[in-house]
Amino acid sequence: MLEINNLTVQIEDNRILNGLSLKVADGEVAAIMGPNGSGKSTLSYVIAGKEDYEVLDGEILLDGQNLLEMEADERAAAGVFLAFQYPLEIPGVGTMTFLKAALNAQRRARGEDELTTPDLIKRVNAAGETLEIKKDFLKRALNVGFSGGEKKRMEILQMALLEPKFCILDETDSGLDIDALRIVSEGVNTLRSKDRSFLVITHYQRLLNHIVPDTVHVMANGRIVKSGGKELALELEANGYADYRQEAA
Amino acid sequence: MTEVTQIRTAAETGLGDLFDRLKGGLPGDVAIREAALAGFRERGLPHRRVEEFKYFDLRALMREAAPPAERPNATEIAKAFNQAKAFASVPAYRLTFVNGHLAASLKEAESFPSGIEVVPFEQALGEGHPLLASLGRVEVAQGNPILELNTAFMNDGAVIRVAAGATPDQPIALRFVSAGETAFSTATRVLVVVEAGAKVTLIESHEGPDGLANQTNTAVEFVVGDGASVDHVRFNGEGADVLSLSTITATLGADVSFSTHNALIGSAAARHQVFLACKGENSTVRIDGISLLRGRQHADATLVVDHAVPHCTSRETFKTILDGETTGVFQGKIVVRPHAQKTDGGMKSDALLLSERASMNNKPELEIFADDVVCGHGATCGALDDELLFYLKSRGLPKAEAESLLLQAFVGPPIEAIEHEGVRDALVGRVEEWLAARR
Numbered sequence: 001m002l003e004i005n006n007l008t009v010q011i012e013d014n015r016i017l018n019g020l021s022l023k024v025a026d027g028e029v030a031a032i033m034g035p036n037g038s039g040k041s042t043l044s045y046v047i048a049g050k051e052d053y054e055v056l057d058g059e060i061l062l063d064g065q066n067l068l069e070m071e072a073d074e075r076a077a078a079g080v081f082l083a084f085q086y087p088l089e090i091p092g093v094g095t096m097t098f099l100k101a102a103l104n105a106q107r108r109a110r111g112e113d114e115l116t117t118p119d120l121i122k123r124v125n126a127a128g129e130t131l132e133i134k135k136d137f138l139k140r141a142l143n144v145g146f147s148g149g150e151k152k153r154m155e156i157l158q159m160a161l162l163e164p165k166f167c168i169l170d171e172t173d174s175g176l177d178i179d180a181l182r183i184v185s186e187g188v189n190t191l192r193s194k195d196r197s198f199l200v201i202t203h204y205q206r207l208l209n210h211i212v213p214d215t216v217h218v219m220a221n222g223r224i225v226k227s228g229g230k231e232l233a234l235e236l237e238a239n240g241y242a243d244y245r246q247e248a249a
Numbered sequence: 250m251t252e253v254t255q256i257r258t259a260a261e262t263g264l265g266d267l268f269d270r271l272k273g274g275l276p277g278d279v280a281i282r283e284a285a286l287a288g289f290r291e292r293g294l295p296h297r298r299v300e301e302f303k304y305f306d307l308r309a310l311m312r313e314a315a316p317p318a319e320r321p322n323a324t325e326i327a328k329a330f331n332q333a334k335a336f337a338s339v340p341a342y343r344l345t346f347v348n349g350h351l352a353a354s355l356k357e358a359e360s361f362p363s364g365i366e367v368v369p370f371e372q373a374l375g376e377g378h379p380l381l382a383s384l385g386r387v388e389v390a391q392g393n394p395i396l397e398l399n400t401a402f403m404n405d406g407a408v409i410r411v412a413a414g415a416t417p418d419q420p421i422a423l424r425f426v427s428a429g430e431t432a433f434s435t436a437t438r439v440l441v442v443v444e445a446g447a448k449v450t451l452i453e454s455h456e457g458p459d460g461l462a463n464q465t466n467t468a469v470e471f472v473v474g475d476g477a478s479v480d481h482v483r484f485n486g487e488g489a490d491v492l493s494l495s496t497i498t499a500t501l502g503a504d505v506s507f508s509t510h511n512a513l514i515g516s517a518a519a520r521h522q523v524f525l526a527c528k529g530e531n532s533t534v535r536i537d538g539i540s541l542l543r544g545r546q547h548a549d550a551t552l553v554v555d556h557a558v559p560h561c562t563s564r565e566t567f568k569t570i571l572d573g574e575t576t577g578v579f580q581g582k583i584v585v586r587p588h589a590q591k592t593d594g595g596m597k598s599d600a601l602l603l604s605e606r607a608s609m610n611n612k613p614e615l616e617i618f619a620d621d622v623v624c625g626h627g628a629t630c631g632a633l634d635d636e637l638l639f640y641l642k643s644r645g646l647p648k649a650e651a652e653s654l655l656l657q658a659f660v661g662p663p664i665e666a667i668e669h670e671g672v673r674d675a676l677v678g679r680v681e682e683w684l685a686a687r688r
Contacts, residue, residue, distance in 0.1 A: 048643050049639075049642070049643065050639050050643075051635075051639070071642065071647075071648070072639060072642035072643050073642045073643075073644075073645050073646055073647045073648070073651075075643075076642070076643055076644055076645035077645050080643075081643075082643050084640065084643075087640075088636060088637055088640045090637055090640070090641075090655070090658065091658060092657070092658025092659065092661040092662070093654055093655070093657075093658045097654075098641075098644075098654070101646055101650065101654060102641075102644035102645050102646055103645075105644075105645045105646045105647060105650060106644075106645035109645065109647075141658075158644065162644070162645065
């Protein structure tokens with residue numbers, strides 16, 4: 001279970017998160033919606049361990065472990081995964097090389113045996129099939145020359161391989177066409193389990209038709225201002241964020 | 250008018266005295282040596298006020314002249330052989346030089362296939378070997394102080410002839426290793442004549458122990474006939490205290506494919522120079538280099554490509570990683586002569602600085618006298634991308650491992666361009682060792 005208490009974060013004297021609290025139970029899919037600039041992406045980066053942010057107050061606990069005391073790679077090994085809004089291209093680093101390095105680094109950190117190349121290939125191929133990723137993509141440099149949709153599918157492939165406990169999807173639907181949205185959502189849905197929870201960050205209710213959330217939270221001005229069930233997303237879609245902007249101000 | 254008296258450094262005085270003492274015993278025509286030393290006698294060692302040496306002040310770097318290496322004895326040879334590890338995994342026709350001297354009296358060369366002829370340089374000089382006429386003929390290399398010092402002092406090396414049409418099944422490997430207790434200097438010269446239509450890979454490694462402040466000066470000169478193909482890969486894994494000076498020259502005929510790659514990890518200070526002249530049409534040239542620097546290393550890559558005829562293509566790709574308090578230098582010049590139309594030249598130097606105290610000097614130059622050419626150059630200096638590092642860390646890679654992956658990717662392209670798989674893999678191994686030592 002992920003528990004965020006009173007998280008207060010700034011970047012270069014700009015307060016972005018303002019005493020944010022949130023709980024996501026094991027197996028729960030929590031959606032976070034909110035207007036531009038409400039701090040959604042910052043929240044995802046702070047959970048994953050990006051260094052640019054100054055945490056002034058609060059804590060983030062994953063199964064009782066304080067993530068804020070860990071490096072990004074240690075958080076990954078502890079089970080945190082962030083699917084980036086804009087996955088990065090890494091010229092010169094082969095996709096398979098990268099996947100193997102990542103997977104084995106996490107296994108080493110957890111004291112598990114490293115995976116052999118044939119084992120890895122088997123797992124990658126299996127995951128790649130669900131996500132309709134062409135095999136020759138895996139031979140290319142990571143994300144280089146991939147379309148927006150292909151990059152997002154590669155993020156979900158990594159998620160499937162790394163088997164995290166807590167997954168953050170940061171606007172995974174942005175830049176996806178209808179087919180890609182379906183494929184990515186199916187990829188996520190197959191990973192849903194009672195031990196794994198998700199934080200789905202999105203602007204649009206559309207994604208939540210495919211990945212149906214258990215809870216929906218509205219974020220404005222750096223904190224959660226309303227929480228509810230999946231019907232809250234529909235309400236937002238109909239009425240917009242105007243009420244919450246005012247409420248927060 | 251006041252008399253200007255030039256003040257000589259200890260190294261300069263030492264080199265002059267050394268030459269006077271040695272010249273009677275050096276093989277071949279002493280007049281050639283005297284002529285080569287004239288520039289040094291007049292100007293001394295090149296220093297930072299000499300444009301080509303602005304970023305590699307040889308006068309400051311060479312404090313004293315180390316005595317020339319004695320011909321090593323059997324024990325030293327045996328000890329040195331064990332140090333030649335760089336390309337040990339590559340099956341090759343090997344020639345080993347210990348402390349600059351061709352070792353084992355050419356026993357190794359007996360296993361060479363027909364089509365490759367090897368003559369010890371000393372012998373070639375002594376008997377006035379006809380191929381030596383092509384030594385030092387690359388115009389853009391003439392007057393170069395490092396090459397001139399080599400010519401003045403050259404005492405050992407080899408003349409290698411690859412016969413017309415020969416395609417040896419393995420690379421020729423020149424292994425330079427050093428051993429001993431006291432610092433020494435070398436002046437080794439290798440002439441490689443690749444006749445028309447031959448295809449050969451030549452690998453060169455320079456290795457030795459830390460703690461010996463040797464001053465090595467090697468020059469490898471290629472004369473490449475029409476339609477021949479030459480791939481040259483050089484590895485500098487010298488000990489951490491060595492002052493390494495090296496020169497490659499190449500004269501290319503028509504329809505030649507020529508590549509030379511310098512991978513540098515070793516030496517305290519190193520200057521690697523390439524002087525290449527396209528003398529026949531439709532030749533393709535690649536000059537590449539990677540330098541991985543740590544501590545207080547200082548490495549200079551200098552090259553001049555002379556497009557003297559039309560329709561030739563040249564590409565230069567240099568990658569430098571600078572850690573600690575290191576200094577990197579890239580100075581590349583592409584010359585396109587008035588009639589060398591349709592020349593296609595492209596030069597690129599990229600540097601990655603891992604430390605605030607490292608510095609890189611890029612100096613690309615184009616001298617174009619023809620009007621129908623495509624030439625370009627580019628240079629970059631930067632640090633590792635924090636966003637990429639975070640992406641990799643967020644996938645579980647610890648910082649050091651993430652950095653290694655990005656650094657490997659950075660130096661990847663010039664290594665991947667090496668055609669010979671075994672040689673390529675060997676260099677990848679050297680890079681991995683360097684990265685592992687960094688963690």
